[in-house]
Amino acid sequence: MKLVRLVVLGAVLMAAVAGCPETAAAQQKISVLTWNIPVYKEKIEGWIADFRKIHPDVQVEWLDKKGPEWGPFYQTQLVAGTAPDVIDVQGGLWLEYAANNGLVDLGPFLARDPEVKDYYNPRILPSWNYEGKQYMVPFYISKTLLFYNKTMLKEAGLTRPPQSFEELVDFARQMGKGEKSGFMTLNFDWLYWPLFAMNGVELLSPDGKKAAFNTPSAAKALDTLAKATADGAVNKVSWTGRWVEPNDAFASGTVGMYQAHAPAFFYVRGSGKWISADTLGVAQMPGGFATPNSHGFGISKSSKRPDLAWDFIKVATNEKWGYTFGTTLRNLTGAPRVDTRILEYFQKEDPLAYSVLKTQVENLDKLVGNWRQAKDAQIKEAFYTEIQAALLGRKPAAQALAEAERKVNRILQR
Amino acid sequence: MNVARRWRRQGVIWLLLAPSLAIFFLYRIVPLGWNAVLSVQKWSPLRPAEFAGLYHYEEMLLHDDVFWTSLGNTLVYMASAPIGIALALALALLVNAGLRGRTVYRAIIFVSYPLMTVAVGIIWRWLYDEKLGLINYVLIRLGLVERGIAFLDSFTWAMPAVIVAAIWQIVGFFMIIVLAGLQSIPPNLYEAAAIDGADRGQRFARITVPLLRPSLFLCLVLGIINSFTSFDLIYVMTRGGPNYATELLITYIYRAAFVLSQLDYAAALTVVLFVLLLAVTWAANRATGGEAGAVEAAE
Numbered sequence: 001m002k003l004v005r006l007v008v009l010g011a012v013l014m015a016a017v018a019g020c021p022e023t024a025a026a027q028q029k030i031s032v033l034t035w036n037i038p039v040y041k042e043k044i045e046g047w048i049a050d051f052r053k054i055h056p057d058v059q060v061e062w063l064d065k066k067g068p069e070w071g072p073f074y075q076t077q078l079v080a081g082t083a084p085d086v087i088d089v090q091g092g093l094w095l096e097y098a099a100n101n102g103l104v105d106l107g108p109f110l111a112r113d114p115e116v117k118d119y120y121n122p123r124i125l126p127s128w129n130y131e132g133k134q135y136m137v138p139f140y141i142s143k144t145l146l147f148y149n150k151t152m153l154k155e156a157g158l159t160r161p162p163q164s165f166e167e168l169v170d171f172a173r174q175m176g177k178g179e180k181s182g183f184m185t186l187n188f189d190w191l192y193w194p195l196f197a198m199n200g201v202e203l204l205s206p207d208g209k210k211a212a213f214n215t216p217s218a219a220k221a222l223d224t225l226a227k228a229t230a231d232g233a234v235n236k237v238s239w240t241g242r243w244v245e246p247n248d249a250f251a252s253g254t255v256g257m258y259q260a261h262a263p264a265f266f267y268v269r270g271s272g273k274w275i276s277a278d279t280l281g282v283a284q285m286p287g288g289f290a291t292p293n294s295h296g297f298g299i300s301k302s303s304k305r306p307d308l309a310w311d312f313i314k315v316a317t318n319e320k321w322g323y324t325f326g327t328t329l330r331n332l333t334g335a336p337r338v339d340t341r342i343l344e345y346f347q348k349e350d351p352l353a354y355s356v357l358k359t360q361v362e363n364l365d366k367l368v369g370n371w372r373q374a375k376d377a378q379i380k381e382a383f384y385t386e387i388q389a390a391l392l393g394r395k396p397a398a399q400a401l402a403e404a405e406r407k408v409n410r411i412l413q414r
Numbered sequence: 415m416n417v418a419r420r421w422r423r424q425g426v427i428w429l430l431l432a433p434s435l436a437i438f439f440l441y442r443i444v445p446l447g448w449n450a451v452l453s454v455q456k457w458s459p460l461r462p463a464e465f466a467g468l469y470h471y472e473e474m475l476l477h478d479d480v481f482w483t484s485l486g487n488t489l490v491y492m493a494s495a496p497i498g499i500a501l502a503l504a505l506a507l508l509v510n511a512g513l514r515g516r517t518v519y520r521a522i523i524f525v526s527y528p529l530m531t532v533a534v535g536i537i538w539r540w541l542y543d544e545k546l547g548l549i550n551y552v553l554i555r556l557g558l559v560e561r562g563i564a565f566l567d568s569f570t571w572a573m574p575a576v577i578v579a580a581i582w583q584i585v586g587f588f589m590i591i592v593l594a595g596l597q598s599i600p601p602n603l604y605e606a607a608a609i610d611g612a613d614r615g616q617r618f619a620r621i622t623v624p625l626l627r628p629s630l631f632l633c634l635v636l637g638i639i640n641s642f643t644s645f646d647l648i649y650v651m652t653r654g655g656p657n658y659a660t661e662l663l664i665t666y667i668y669r670a671a672f673v674l675s676q677l678d679y680a681a682a683l684t685v686v687l688f689v690l691l692l693a694v695t696w697a698a699n700r701a702t703g704g705e706a707g708a709v710e711a712a713e
Contacts, residue, residue, distance in 0.1 A: 075671075236567065377674050378676070385480070
């Protein structure tokens with residue numbers, strides 16, 4: 001009898017707990033997903049502490065995932081209906097979520113907080129605009145630029161960085177001898193696109209419904225790059241490596257020019273003992289073209305507390321934390337007031353870093369490779385697969401472009 | 415046995431089986447069924463499902479070059495299993511002979527198997543490294559090549575390089591299976607054959623190989639299953655590159671689902687992989703006379 005009574009009591013207690021409304025603590029909780037900044041833990045705890053000064057009854061759960069894990073994690077959370085309230089996303093990954101109604105339109109929040117809207121750089125904010133809606137605000141910004149090894153340029157009798165695509169390839173040939181190569185680029189996302197942009201190549205038609213890249217100038221550019229890769233002027237790692245490999249190659253001091261985004265500089269400087277203001281030059285790519293690879297903050301549509309999430313974003317990107325982030329992780333933030341202070345700091349403390357960061361807010365009208373396409377990931381994969389085959393000498397350029405065109409059009413028609 | 419007793423006995427059997435069956439149903443059958451349903455739908459976490467019929471299969475079979483490449487690579491990878499088995503057989507014969515320190519050799523050969531696959535991938539990436547890798551160092555020192563070979567970035571070398579790493583990892587395990595088989599062969603069979611005038615080759619071909627058949631077959635099945643599910647080694651070493659040269663069906667499924675956000679298409683790919691595995695298992699079962707995995711019913 002005692003056992004029966006215990007079982008009944010347990011069942012009643014369980015029913016009572018299950019039947020209870022959500023506890024106050026559970027109601028007042030938001031989660032924040034960041035992209036590979038575990039090193040910044042201490043400062044993120046500072047964001048949370050500041051946020052809790054405004055909302056003392058709200059718990060904040062912080063999650064961080066490395067780049068390759070971020071997408072799978074977020075997707076599984078979406079399927080489970082437990083997507084984090086606030087997300088920090090890199091590059092164009094946000095587009096698919098925005099296009100499929102997975103993110104909150106931040107337009108009304110910005111309209112409600114005009115001083116916050118004015119705080120962000122008006123030339124950068126549109127980077128996260130899709131079909132007239134603002135889905136993200138800048139967390140930190142980066143875009144590609146050209147690093148060059150002054151010693152190698154000098155040894156090749158060159159006195160300045162290249163000003164055109166032809167010069168870029170020509171200079172690369174002059175520097176690429178033996179173990180040394182003249183040029184290398186990062187290839188993930190669309191970071192290599194300035195090479196096509198400076199040849200007047202467009203990816204899609206103006207209405208975004210058809211591939212537009214299969215042109216004689218694209219074929220010529222691709223063919224030139226393939227030949228330069230085959231003879232060692234362009235480092236093959238450009239088309240096979242992702243992040244570590246090209247950075248390590250440039251850090252080794254055997255590559256003349258390197259197209260990469262600003263964060264690559266800090267990685268390369270860490271392992272490249274040859275790097276100093278005397279040996280490393282910084283310039284815009286010919287034509288001033290650059291591909292952005294910035295990080296933005298957004299709010300998942302499934303968030304039950306978008307107002308709290310917005311308040312959290314405001315804290316994380318405010319002047320105090322923007323400046324702290326910029327000076328700690330050496331990035332600009334997309335907020336002009338803060339970026340001016342960050343640049344002043346680096347001009348004084350680290351002039352070489354200053355010269356790199358300064359390029360990140362120049363030529364913002366020459367940003368390329370940042371199309372607002374919902375199927376960005378699929379198009380990128382279809383295009384790059386074919387282009388890579390041509391660049392590595394597996395296919396003629398014309399054939400690769402024709403096949404890429406067929407694949408991209410098929411994706412656009414689906 | 416009276417009817418009531420038989421029913422009671424059946425009840426106890428099913429009761430004992432119930433937890434396993436429930437887990438099997440929840441974690442195997444339900445996901446498999448859901449996956450099959452998903453493969454005939456257009457669906458993403460952010461879109462309601464919509465019936466698509468055989469659209470994904472049509473896309474896969476008629477328009478997707480990567481599917482065919484990854485299928486071909488999977489078959490090549492699978493075909494490498496006999497190489498590992500042959501190597502394991504040779505090693506097992508060696509360590510089964512009266513070699514001095516054979517227990518040490520056994521341990522050395524087996525040690526690769528318990529290693530985490532991710533660790534194996536990282537070790538081999540270093541070994542294959544174009545600038546710092548031991549393999550290139552040896553090749554250059556021997557004068558076989560002038561410059562290091564970028565094994566994992568080469569269309570020609572990437573797949574063989576990954577296969578070598580896969581064989582290295584599993585060969586110790588195969589060797590133990592074959593060794594167990596070798597040691598279960600009664601020595602008097604060899605003695606009788608020797609008395610009858612059979613030479614070493616004849617003894618190997620007529621006694622060792624036939625009696626090792628169950629062990630070799632087990633290795634073959636394990637090798638084939640391993641080739642279908644070898645995700646981690648490829649992911650760590652090449653991520654399917656360069657240009658899909660090492661993309662297997664299993665890595666392509668992951669890419670479709672989590673890189674390209676095509677979970678519905680990935681479900682269709684998974685169905686194809688499942689059918690392939692089913693076919694291989696059926697063929698394997700047929701090859702053993704349809705008795706693989708069968709057990710005698712207890713009275």
